Amino acid sequence: MIELVNVTKSYNGIIKAVDQMNLTVPKGEIFGFLGPNGAGKTTTIKMITGITRPDHGEITINGKNIRSEALEAKRQFGYVPDSPDLFLRLKGLEYVSFMADIYEVPQEVRGKRILQLADRFDMKNALGDPIQSYSHGMRQKIMIMGALIHQPEVWILDEPLTGLDPKSSFTLKEMMREHADSGRSVFFSTHVLEVAEKLCDRVGIINKGKILFSGTFAELREHFQSDVSLESLFLELTKHE
Numbered sequence: 001m002i003e004l005v006n007v008t009k010s011y012n013g014i015i016k017a018v019d020q021m022n023l024t025v026p027k028g029e030i031f032g033f034l035g036p037n038g039a040g041k042t043t044t045i046k047m048i049t050g051i052t053r054p055d056h057g058e059i060t061i062n063g064k065n066i067r068s069e070a071l072e073a074k075r076q077f078g079y080v081p082d083s084p085d086l087f088l089r090l091k092g093l094e095y096v097s098f099m100a101d102i103y104e105v106p107q108e109v110r111g112k113r114i115l116q117l118a119d120r121f122d123m124k125n126a127l128g129d130p131i132q133s134y135s136h137g138m139r140q141k142i143m144i145m146g147a148l149i150h151q152p153e154v155w156i157l158d159e160p161l162t163g164l165d166p167k168s169s170f171t172l173k174e175m176m177r178e179h180a181d182s183g184r185s186v187f188f189s190t191h192v193l194e195v196a197e198k199l200c201d202r203v204g205i206i207n208k209g210k211i212l213f214s215g216t217f218a219e220l221r222e223h224f225q226s227d228v229s230l231e232s233l234f235l236e237l238t239k240h241e
């Protein structure tokens with residue numbers, strides 16, 4: 001479960017990237033975070049994961065405060081950043097093993113977990129190669145493997161499907177659904193409305209740092225009493241703010 005209470009973040013004291021945000025992502029749910037470019041999605045995710053500090057407000061993950069109980073809070077989630085161009089000099093296996101070390105995954109189980117993840121993402125033959133030599137999608141997949149190696153309760157994924165081929169995209173979506181259905185939480189940002197509509201139990205629509213709507217797609221349509229396409233509704237909603 002992720003909870004944000006009155007969270008605000010400004011850059012340079014001027015741009016309010018996130019403005020008084022209140023948000024709850026309960027267990028057992030895939031929550032999609034939608035918004036146009038510059039809406040504040042990545043800033044929100046960076047605050048949830050403890051990379052950036054909010055100016056005001058509190059964030060908890062499974063009840064652990066990301067500031068005052070940082071280590072415990074960080075054990076709760078796995079995070080995939082929006083850019084997978086990290087640790088390029090490491091080989092895939094070295095990177096995932098490094099993540100397993102950081103999260104203290106016992107030696108007895110890590111080999112099996114790495115193989116299972118590599119198998120699902122078709123990465124077995126690439127584990128011995130440096131990440132530098134990987135395509136964008138392969139880099140994305142190795143980041144996902146690193147984020148999931150400690151089997152976190154909460155998944156936080158920033159634009160995770162970008163660059164994945166159809167099979168890997170299908171696999172990740174299937175894994176997200178399995179994870180939520182087993183009573184845990186998935187929070188992910190996307191620009192792709194169709195993906196959100198098919199995959200998410202609920203969505204939050206954000207623009208200029210404010211949540212404009214939070215709920216199911218059925219509630220979204222009902223709320224705006226609209227039978228227009230989702231795309232038109234989204235454009236309309238984010239246009240005037």
Ligand SMILES: Nc1ncnc2c1ncn2[C@@H]1O[C@H](COP(=O)(O)OP(=O)(O)OP(=O)(O)O)[C@@H](O)[C@H]1O
Binds near residue numbers: 015039042044
């Ligand atoms: N490090 C920074 N310094 C100054 N301003 C920033 C910084 N990072 C983000 N911003 C600004 O904060 C606002 C929100 O940006 P953010 O990256 O959170 O949006 P986003 O919804 O993730 O956008 P996108 O979909 O394009 O990735 C934008 O106006 C952006 O220019």
